[in-house]
Each structure stands twice: as structure tokens, then as C-alpha cells.
Amino acid sequence: MPVISSIKREYLSKLAEHGKRADGRKFDEFRKIEIETGVASRAEGSARVKIGNTQVIAGVKMDVGEPYPDATDCGVLTTAAELIPMASPDFEAGPPREDAIELARVVDRGVRESEVVELEKLCITAGEKVWVIFVDIHILDYDGNLFDAASLAALAALFTTKVPAKRFELGEDYPLPLRDPPVSCTFVKYNGVVVADPSLDEEEIAEARLTVATDKNEDIRAMQKGLSGSLTREEIKKVIKSSVDNGKEIRKILYKSIGK
Amino acid sequence: MKSKSDVKLIDGHGKRIDGRMPHDLRKIKIEAGILHRAEGSCYLEWGGNKVLAAVYGPREAVPKHTQNPLRAIVNARYNMAAFSVEDRKRPGPDRRSREISKVISEALEKVILTDKFPRASIDVNIEVLDAEAGTRCAGLTAAGVALADAGIPMKDIPVACAAGKIEGHVVLDLGKEEDNFGDADLPVAISPRTGEILLMQMDGHLTLKEFDEALDLAIKGCHIVSDIQKKAIMSKYESVLEVE
Numbered sequence: 001m002p003v004i005s006s007i008k009r010e011y012l013s014k015l016a017e018h019g020k021r022a023d024g025r026k027f028d029e030f031r032k033i034e035i036e037t038g039v040a041s042r043a044e045g046s047a048r049v050k051i052g053n054t055q056v057i058a059g060v061k062m063d064v065g066e067p068y069p070d071a072t073d074c075g076v077l078t079t080a081a082e083l084i085p086m087a088s089p090d091f092e093a094g095p096p097r098e099d100a101i102e103l104a105r106v107v108d109r110g111v112r113e114s115e116v117v118e119l120e121k122l123c124i125t126a127g128e129k130v131w132v133i134f135v136d137i138h139i140l141d142y143d144g145n146l147f148d149a150a151s152l153a154a155l156a157a158l159f160t161t162k163v164p165a166k167r168f169e170l171g172e173d174y175p176l177p178l179r180d181p182p183v184s185c186t187f188v189k190y191n192g193v194v195v196a197d198p199s200l201d202e203e204e205i206a207e208a209r210l211t212v213a214t215d216k217n218e219d220i221r222a223m224q225k226g227l228s229g230s231l232t233r234e235e236i237k238k239v240i241k242s243s244v245d246n247g248k249e250i251r252k253i254l255y256k257s258i259g260k
Numbered sequence: 261m262k263s264k265s266d267v268k269l270i271d272g273h274g275k276r277i278d279g280r281m282p283h284d285l286r287k288i289k290i291e292a293g294i295l296h297r298a299e300g301s302c303y304l305e306w307g308g309n310k311v312l313a314a315v316y317g318p319r320e321a322v323p324k325h326t327q328n329p330l331r332a333i334v335n336a337r338y339n340m341a342a343f344s345v346e347d348r349k350r351p352g353p354d355r356r357s358r359e360i361s362k363v364i365s366e367a368l369e370k371v372i373l374t375d376k377f378p379r380a381s382i383d384v385n386i387e388v389l390d391a392e393a394g395t396r397c398a399g400l401t402a403a404g405v406a407l408a409d410a411g412i413p414m415k416d417i418p419v420a421c422a423a424g425k426i427e428g429h430v431v432l433d434l435g436k437e438e439d440n441f442g443d444a445d446l447p448v449a450i451s452p453r454t455g456e457i458l459l460m461q462m463d464g465h466l467t468l469k470e471f472d473e474a475l476d477l478a479i480k481g482c483h484i485v486s487d488i489q490k491k492a493i494m495s496k497y498e499s500v501l502e503v504e
Contacts, residue, residue, distance in 0.1 A: 040341065040390045041308065042343065042391065044343075053297075055295065055296075059344075061342060061347075061348035063347070080351060085316070085383065086385035087297060087314075136343050136348075140295060140387070143296055167346075
């Protein structure tokens with residue numbers, strides 16, 4: 001593995017010096033994004049997202065449960081991610097490892113802190129019964145940039161979710177109440193260049209990673225830096241600018257996929 | 261909760277609850293090679309079931325003590341997505357999925373030329389995205405296509421199909437209500453070239469005569485599904501030829 005990595009590093013670094021990437025993209029360019037909704041009919045909402053060869057599926061299930069003691073009149077939202085062994089020769093079966101937990105938590109923060117789901121509208125009886133939302137994310141094919149693929153899949157699945165009120169004898173089904181979503185964009189740095197939407201090879205040699213979620217007002221809604229390398233202030237500024245630009249395009253693709 | 265007697269599964273003309281006749285399969289769609297990382301893969305829709313299968317290997321079996329010095333081990337892992345059923349399923353393996361993984365592994369082992377790869381493992385991952393009765397047959401059938409797509413040497417492409425009994429009639433390929441409220445379910449996997457039976461399970465109640473009839477019907481179903489499997493594999497490689 002280390003031998004292959006160092007060959008890859010040399011190759012990709014050389015290309016970067018000439019302003020190029022291995023797949024011909026510009027530094028701030030995403031791979032092709034495809035979103036397909038309604039892929040699992042037993043889920044309340046679902047979506048399959050492809051970013052290049054990376055493929056992720058998210059499904060939403062809802063149940064009636066108890067609220068958190070510190071928010072007794074709000075619904076509950078939980079996100080889980082599984083790096084199933086199907087997605088990569090390096091993923092193993094078993095309980096979720098650090099990577100899966102970081103991924104789930106970053107996606108969870110993106111969805112929860114941005115308040116995209118109007119949890120306050122999901123109370124049935126204050127202090128007793130609220131709607132509980134489970135977002136389960138399965139990584140099917142891992143070719144880099146799981147953060148953006150997973151959060152986009154979670155958003156698309158939530159946007160197609162129907163609250164199953166009829167099944168719980170609580171009236172008619174209705175669409176999940178949602179606000180405008182923030183869109184996450186991930187960048188990595190290697191050999192002094194910062195590139196958007198890293199492929200697996202680029203991720204493997206990356207020194208630093210930064211994920212920025214921006215909303216339609218171009219405000220920042222979440223960030224996560226990863227890996228042991230450092231970033232300069234200028235680089236971070238550039239990343240934020242590019243997140244806003246790419247975010248706009250991705251938001252268009254998301255809205256188109258849900259017919260909005 | 262509906263009880264058995266509330267549901268009429270088959271009418272006087274032999275028409276079933278979803279409009280099928282007793283010997284009809286649900287609609288099946290198979291696509292080979294849909295994942296990039298896996299060495300072989302398959303997406304399969306069977307009625308309301310949606311299943312993915314991915315194959316890795318042959319590669320060194322880990323942990324080392326699982327290695328067999330004479331042949332490869334076959335690890336099938338059947339997993340249901342949390343959102344694949346009406347009430348969310350807790351992620352991770354439970355007793356049911358472990359058992360299904362075991363019987364599928366054993367069925368696949370019979371057709372794979374495992375003695376060509378000592379100390380290796382061949383890993384077959386089956387993910388159920390949507391479940392509607394008959395997921396083990398759908399999973400095994402998808403695994404057969406994914407193994408072929410991965411180029412794993414096999415004596416045959418394994419295939420599965422179930423027959424069962426509803427309200428006294430032997431029928432092919434039980435649907436959801438038929439599985440819940442029917443009298444018996446008999447999933448069978450075969451090697452279609454030789455007719456050898458690779459997997460067989462039954463629950464419910466069948467007379468000897470009904471069992472014979474059901475087994476014949478399940479095997480007939482397997483052969484129909486086998487043709488669809490082969491077409492799916494062929495069409496992937498045909499399109500490759502066209503491009504070239």
C-alpha cells in the first residue's frame with residue numbers, strides 16, 4: 001500500500017504542478033452528479049446519489065417515540081451511516097468504525113444544525129409522543145468524497161419523505177416539513193493545491209480535507225476539517241468561495257431531482 | 261393485525277391476489293456490473309424486492325485461521341437495509357440474516373471451483389434495499405450473476421426460486437400476502453445445468469404429493485430465472501463489444 005501511494009502521490013503531484021488532475025477536471029470542478037429518488041419503496045423517502053463512480057443510497061424511516069428530555073415538543077432525528085463491505089475491498093463487516101461514525105456525525109450535524117427538518121412541527125403530544133426520523137445511509141461504491149455524496153443522499157431522501165401518519169392512525173400522510181437545505185462541498189489539499197470533490201486516489205494522498213456547507217444566502221452552515229495537514233487562511237477563503245459556487249449548481253440538481 | 265381468514269389469496273378461477281396465475285413469476289429485472297469498485301456486481305428487482313450483490317476476491321482470507329490450505333472459503337453476507345422493511349430494522353446482522361448468509365454461502369460453495377484458490381476467500385455481499393417476500397432467492401440469484409460478472413470460475417450459475425401453497429393450491433413464487441398468510445413456502449436453489457439442489461428450506465405444511473408438485477414448480481421457476489440471469493450477463497458484455 002505505501003509503495004502504491006507514493007507512486008500515486010508523485011503522479012498526481014506532477015499533474016497538479018501543470019494545473020491538471022488525473023481525470024481531466026479543473027481544480028474546483030465536481031464530477032458528474034446524478035440523483036435518483038424513490039429507490040426503496042418501503043422507506044418513507046429514499047434517494048440514490050452518484051458523484052462520479054461513488055454511489056450512496058439513503059433511506060428514511062419514521063416511527064412514533066418519546067422526545068428528548070431537553071426538547072420535549074420537538075421531533076427526533078438520527079442519522080446512521082454504514083460503510084458496508086460491498087463498497088470497497090477495504091471495508092469490513094462489523095460494528096461501525098471511526099470513519100463511519102465521523103461520516104454519520106458530519107452528515108447528522110449538517111442536517112440537524114442547519115435545521116432543514118422543522119422538528120418543532122413534528123410533535124404529536126408534547127412531552128410524550130413525537131415523530132422519530134431515522135436516516136440510514138448505505139455506501140454502495142466508494143470512489144472518494146463520501147461526505148458530499150452521503151449528505152446529498154440524506155437531503156434528497158428527506159425531501160421525498162412522506163410522514164406515514166395513516167399507518168399510525170394519526171390522520172393523512174403529508175410531506176415532511178423542511179426548510180431550504182445547505183449543500184456540503186468537500187475539498188482536499190495535496191502538494192500545495194486544493195481540489196474540489198476528491199476522487200479516491202486524491203483522498204488517499206491528501207494532506208488535509210475541508211468540508212463546507214453553505215446555504216442559498218451564501219452563508220456558512222457547517223464545517224469540518226480532517227486529516228493531519230494544515231490549511232492557510234487564503235486556502236480556506238478559496239474553499240468557501242468555491243463551496244458557494246458549486247453549492248448553487250448542486251442545489252439546482254437536488255431541486256430538479258425532487259421536481260421542485 | 262389481519263388474521264389468516266380475512267385475506268382471500270386466490271379466487272375461484274385460480275387468480276392470485278396480485279393478479280398472477282398459479283404458475284406465474286413476479287416481474288424480474290437483472291442488471292450486471294453496476295458497481296465500480298467491486299470485482300463483480302448485480303442489481304436485481306424481483307416483484308417488490310430490490311437487491312444488490314457485489315463480489316470481492318479471490319483474495320487472501322483474513323483472519324488467517326479461517327484459511328483452508330486446500331480450497332477457497334466462500335463468505336456470503338446477507339444484509340437488510342434499515343429502511344427495507346415496514347418497521348425500521350436495526351442495522352447489523354441478526355440471527356435470521358446470519359442463517360441466510362450461511363445457507364447461501366454453502367449453496368455457492370458447491371458451484372464455485374474453490375480448489376483453484378487455496379487459502380483465499382471469495383466474499384459475496386448481498387444488500388436488500390427493498391424487501392417483499394423471497395429475498396433469499398433474490399439474493400442468491402443476484403449473487404450468481406455477480407460471481408459470473410467477477411469472472412469467478414464456476415461449474416454453473418446458481419439460481420433460486422420458491423414455490424409454496426396458498427389455500428390448498430400449489431403456486432410459484434409467493435408474494436408478500438401469500439408469504440404472510442399462506443400455508444407453506446419452499447425456497448429452492450439449483451445448479452440449472454445438472455439440476456442438483458443447492459439450497460432447500462421449507463416452512464408450513466405440505467403433503468408428500470404437494471411437496472413433489474411444489475418442488476417441480478420451483479425448479480421450473482429456477483430455469484426461467486436462469487435464462488434471465490444469462491441474458492443480463494450477455495447484455496453487459498454485448499454492449500462492451502459494440503463500443504469497441
